[in-house]
Amino acid sequence: MVAGSGIRGHLLVTLSVFFLTVLLLAVEIGAFQEASQRYYGGKQLQEQISNRGDLVVSMRKVAVIGAGAGGSSTAYYLQKFAANKSFDVSITVYEKNSYVGGRSTTVNVYNNPDEVVELGASIFVEVNENLYNATKEFGLECSDNYISRRVSKDALGVYDGQSFIFRQPYDTTWWNNLAILWKYGLTPIRTQQLMKQTIRKFLQLYRAPLFPFRSLTEAAEKADLLQATAHTGEQFLNSNGVGGKYATDLVQASTRVNYAQNLGIIHGLETMVCMATDNAMSVKGGNWKIFSGMLAASNAKVRLNTAVTELHKSPSDGRWIVYSTQGASHQGHEDSEGTPTFQSEVFDVVVLASPFQFSDIEIHPEPEKTPDIIPYVQLHVTLFTSPLRLSPDYFHLPADQEVPDMVLTTLNATEQQNEKITRGGGVHGVGSSGFFSVSLLRSIKREVSGVHKIEYLYKIFSPAEMTHSHIKEFLGVKKGNVEDVDDAVVTWSHKKVWHSYPYLYPRVTFEEIILDKEQTLFYTSGIESFISTMETSSLMGINVAQLVVDSWESKEKASKKAQDEMWAKAKL
Ligand SMILES: Cc1cc2nc3c(=O)[nH]c(=O)nc-3n(C[C@H](O)[C@H](O)[C@H](O)COP(=O)(O)OP(=O)(O)OC[C@H]3O[C@@H](n4cnc5c(N)ncnc54)[C@H](O)[C@@H]3O)c2cc1C
Numbered sequence: 001m002v003a004g005s006g007i008r009g010h011l012l013v014t015l016s017v018f019f020l021t022v023l024l025l026a027v028e029i030g031a032f033q034e035a036s037q038r039y040y041g042g043k044q045l046q047e048q049i050s051n052r053g054d055l056v057v058s059m060r061k062v063a064v065i066g067a068g069a070g071g072s073s074t075a076y077y078l079q080k081f082a083a084n085k086s087f088d089v090s091i092t093v094y095e096k097n098s099y100v101g102g103r104s105t106t107v108n109v110y111n112n113p114d115e116v117v118e119l120g121a122s123i124f125v126e127v128n129e130n131l132y133n134a135t136k137e138f139g140l141e142c143s144d145n146y147i148s149r150r151v152s153k154d155a156l157g158v159y160d161g162q163s164f165i166f167r168q169p170y171d172t173t174w175w176n177n178l179a180i181l182w183k184y185g186l187t188p189i190r191t192q193q194l195m196k197q198t199i200r201k202f203l204q205l206y207r208a209p210l211f212p213f214r215s216l217t218e219a220a221e222k223a224d225l226l227q228a229t230a231h232t233g234e235q236f237l238n239s240n241g242v243g244g245k246y247a248t249d250l251v252q253a254s255t256r257v258n259y260a261q262n263l264g265i266i267h268g269l270e271t272m273v274c275m276a277t278d279n280a281m282s283v284k285g286g287n288w289k290i291f292s293g294m295l296a297a298s299n300a301k302v303r304l305n306t307a308v309t310e311l312h313k314s315p316s317d318g319r320w321i322v323y324s325t326q327g328a329s330h331q332g333h334e335d336s337e338g339t340p341t342f343q344s345e346v347f348d349v350v351v352l353a354s355p356f357q358f359s360d361i362e363i364h365p366e367p368e369k370t371p372d373i374i375p376y377v378q379l380h381v382t383l384f385t386s387p388l389r390l391s392p393d394y395f396h397l398p399a400d401q402e403v404p405d406m407v408l409t410t411l412n413a414t415e416q417q418n419e420k421i422t423r424g425g426g427v428h429g430v431g432s433s434g435f436f437s438v439s440l441l442r443s444i445k446r447e448v449s450g451v452h453k454i455e456y457l458y459k460i461f462s463p464a465e466m467t468h469s470h471i472k473e474f475l476g477v478k479k480g481n482v483e484d485v486d487d488a489v490v491t492w493s494h495k496k497v498w499h500s501y502p503y504l505y506p507r508v509t510f511e512e513i514i515l516d517k518e519q520t521l522f523y524t525s526g527i528e529s530f531i532s533t534m535e536t537s538s539l540m541g542i543n544v545a546q547l548v549v550d551s552w553e554s555k556e557k558a559s560k561k562a563q564d565e566m567w568a569k570a571k572l
Pocket residue numbers: 065066067068069070071094095096097101102103104119120121122123124306307308309353354355358359360361379381498499500501525532533534535537
């Protein structure tokens with residue numbers, strides 16, 4: 001009797017707790033749905049929520065935000081890894097631009113689709129295994145970066161704002177060039193060895209036991225790379241006995257053209273990446289073709305012109321409602337017309353594959369880990385064509401000397417003594433040259449009114465806008481010259497200001513990859529303050545894809561174990 005009333009009492013308490021929980025949950029879901037409905041009249045959303053039980057079991061839904069190197073790689077590898085483990089996955093890639101590729105994108109010279117030129121990321125190297133393997137898998141043709149250039153006899157020169165301190169003829173590499181060895185001794189070869197040693201350490205991130213890595217900080221530490229990231233390029237090179245003139249003349253020219261940063265800012269690891277240029281290549285027609293190939297192979301639904309605006313985590317089941325706006329006027333979609341349409345869809349996992357600070361996304365509730373805001377380089381890219389060659393006079397050369405096809409820049413001896421410049425960003429760090437590089441990319445045969453003309457395609461990287469009159473100075477056109485007619489000097493041009501890459505200040509910790517404790521929100525772009533390249537974004541994509549599948553596996557194992565235990569108890 002006493003025992004019976006005890007059980008009844010216990011049952012009563014249990015039932016009331018159960019009903020209270022259900023009631024609270026209902027109120028919570030109700031409030032949540034109401035909020036969602038208020039927002040976007042979420043009929044579709046309600047259906048998805050009521051179907052959620054079926055969806056979780058049968059099909060895992062993943063939203064990837066961003067169709068650049070990081071997002072496309074996530075989708076591509078996720079599809080592969082999920083298939084290997086027999087998980088059904090449905091991937092949706094949201095991209096606010098009207099094109100795939102993000103910072104890997106091309107424009108058409110003279111609006112001619114047969115004359116494309118990279119506006120963003122232009123080269124990768126053979127050790128970039130994700131990109132390189134993808135070009136093979138998708139049958140993409142790659143070209144040596146210099147192949148169509150060869151207008152001048154020198155491939156490259158380094159200009160310090162006063163004179164060329166270095167020139168490199170075609171068919172030599174700058175570290176095995178006799179003139180270089182004469183000038184800098186064995187430092188170039190030692191720097192090359194240091195670079196290879198550092199890259200070998202980095203490549204460990206692709207393989208077990210380091211791969212997949214849940215924390216980039218830990219992986220970098222285990223790969224013994226924190227020494228390189230903790231110091232500026234200048235400190236890193238000095239401490240390895242390869243500093244001095246070679247570093248400031250040539251290595252710095254490379255960090256400036258690749259990252260718009262002097263050795264006094266950029267960390268040692270990214271400095272080494274700048275020196276790993278052997279077998280540089282790009283995909284004919286545009287590097288974005290790699291990412292478009294990856295998306296096609298992933299069977300993902302790709303929603304172009306669609307900006308994700310908010311992510312809401314459902315309090316009831318922990319799934320994500322992704323709110324997006326399609327057809328608004330975004331970058332690359334300036335021509336879009338009509339009213340934007342709002343959409344929402346529910347996903348099990350969300351992968352943020354874009355620098356969070358530029359993505360304009362609100363996350364509710366705020367995740368356990370929110371990526372920090374970090375300074376990015378503002379890089380001005382100027383593309384133009386002209387029948388004229390770069391002026392020797394502009395570079396203080398005698399009139400009979402050619403300007404090298406690619407002009408890199410560095411600081412001169414006086415500037416190199418000034419910390420405000422060596423550690424300055426943008427216009428404060430560029431020095432008297434005023435630009436980071438100007439390259440003659442190729443000559444183009446152009447037909448104008450039935451007449452064939454040769455013109456040259458140029459690209460300038462600078463920290464401030466390149467004005468038309470500055471471009472004319474590059475070409476040696478003085479006011480009042482016969483050529484001083486705009487259309488005759490610059491026959492086509494295109495300008496773009498990028499948030500190109502972060503300032504790679506020395507650091508020993510990196511952004512988290514898994515942003516919530518339930519392992520449903522992932523972030524790829526934290527790798528950019530470690531190394532910012534197409535390949536490293538792709539590495540983070542493959543890494544996140546593996547982490548997602550691993551988390552599904554362990555959740556499935558845990559729920560199977562719980563089920564088995566329940567059955568075992570029931571049998572008893
Ligand atoms: C001028 C320039 C030259 C470079 N040169 C090289 C080079 O030679 N080699 C090299 O390897 N790297 C180079 N880089 C760096 C390289 O481009 C980047 O490191 C890499 O492309 C980054 O890829 P990602 O996918 O991480 O980011 P991104 O390419 O930026 O892709 C992120 C995508 O997310 C989208 N997005 C953002 N927010 C939202 C949202 N709310 N909703 C939907 N979509 C959203 C963006 O539109 C974008 O397409 C260069 C970069 C620039 C700008």
